Amino acid sequence: MIGHVWRSWRSLRPYEALTFVVAALLFGAIDLTSLVDLDVGGRLPEVLGRHLGLPVVSCAVLLLCWLPAARSSPIHTARRARLVGATLLGSALTIAVIYPLAATLPWPSICDLYALKHGKPSCNMFRISALIGDTLWVAMPALMLVGVLEFRTLRRRQDQAAQDLLREHSQLRRQALEARLATLQAQMDPALLFDALVAVEQAYGRQDPAASARLERLIRHLRLALPRLREAGTTLAAEAELIASYLDLLRDLNGQPPAFDCTLGARGATPLPSMLLLPLVQRALRLGRPQRCWLTADGRITLAFDDEGLCSEDADLAALRERLVVLGATLVCTSAQGRTEFTLQLPS
Template sequence: MDSPSPASAASSPAFAHPSGRAGFLASLTPSRLVFTLALAFVGAALLNPIFITSFPVLLGRTLFVGVLSLVTFSAAGQWPRRLPGWMPRWVVQVLVVALTLPLATILVYLLAVDGDVPALLRHEGRLSGLIWIAGTGLLVGPLLALAALYRERDAQARSQALHFELEKSQLERQALDARLRLMQAQVEPHFLFNTLANVRTLVETGSPQAGPVLGSLIAYLRGAMPRLKEQAASLGDELTLVRAYLELMHMRMPDRLQFVVAVPTELEGLRFPTMALLTLVENAVRHGVDPSEEGGRIEVGAQRDTRTGLVSLWVQDSGVGMSETAGAGTGLQNLRERMGLFFGPEARLELSETPPHGLRAELKFTPP
């Protein structure tokens, strides 16, 4: 029963394989062979009641027809290498199966009579068995071959769709990384130039703090520069930069700036975009405490909602408070975009005034 053979091809969808001999061998998978043998056994069992020959002999014939049909079906998927434009390969495979079924049946019966064609034609039982096997194969085989080709094409389409989806996600990730690098490049010079401008002010005014501040700045930059090229570090690393920066600013204006950094230790291991918190701290110094005649105090804190997992990270100052342009600057807009790219669209930056005066900038996000 060569019907098992096309069915075996249908049973295991063929994904894209190498061409030529390698593709042919790859298409003869163990699962296809096992399925072919199983279908040959079922076919022999169904035909056994109408055959005089013993079941083992009948099984041998169905196995022969089934395996040969599977081999030719797989071979037709590779050869000939080139076909006329008007001849689809699936048509060739179906035609090959339809041709193999009767020929394989005739061959197996000729082997049974040692190639004596007249003896085969005179034996009514053998001739009837040949017709039964070949006829059943011709009825079922091409349909099974078409089903196999359909499943193969469907599997290839799904595989290609998954491949395109993977490429799309990789391209989107590369685009996000490129945007993060661009925004990081905008943050770095902004921070460095502002810090150097503070040192220049001390030098120009002849402040005795200029030397210690410059020394602290050098030590700070030595530790900070390797991190400037990183898109993400830990919140603990970011807090190290924040403390170093605030210490520098405290040395520049020791009577006008006080600060405290109180972040729970369990949050320091969270992945966090580099320079994001430092941007808020720098804004608090530059736009809050520095313009105030009395100076001010900066508090850096954080907490996590144990129910929702939402993390709140804030920088609060007691400086001059919110100006008309607060929140509209490039630095804060840049920060909003970076947080959205890093933590998703739910991440946000909220600004609010604190009585009697001052500003609270709060980052809210859910860690991945």
């Protein structure tokens, strides 16, 4: 219990202290409007010191009582009761501290000056009714202040919970897309590899001199493609190698893939999520007949084809854009004058 109280006091935040101080000054300034009707003379600093200093002391006592309740479990069923109880206890302790302190201060109050002016009894006389009234006078604005702070704390927790939920949703969505991508790869690669194996076998069967080279290209593609089934990330240079090996396999299968030119420079080591570029190449071969393909990197990654009309939206491109949104990247497609360019901008 004592440890919790001590940790609560040490966790005081600047805005909380500032809130209580400002509330104390505003609370103390309420009675200062009565100075207009009183001639205080040279005692004005003493009056101001009394009426602004005592509320600051009161709010300090309230703050020390409020902090342990405010730092209790935010989901505890008795949290509101604890806050109300701590506020009422703080109000009572405030009166217990302020009454003796006010009696020992040599500075006059507005009430003292008013009583002196009109010949009334001193305001320092102890009365039970005044004690109860002052306690309620402190408790009511204190409860309002605690309510505002609790509402602010609740709102902050709700905002944080919403951000955590969105972050978790984004992570789950990313993982789902990566899992779906791996599934698509597992479904696509076996068919291509089976055809390539059959072609290599037939080449060896007819004693084709190029059979050995075709087998080496198949092995190279396997070394590049198989890790993609279990890895979520790669580099731009590795993705370019995958595209080149894919086009080589198509060429071995009597296809007519485009010639592939790659200019990466120092950008080859750029981290890149797996399977962002190869689906664009496969889609271009399915929709058109490009004869050349370029991959360049100069701050942005550009994959270009010497064929128009490859920017039309379809399910494959929509799925790729959806994945890019999750990754925080953007893809822009332009097509004109016999050329189509896909520009990929990765998050910095």
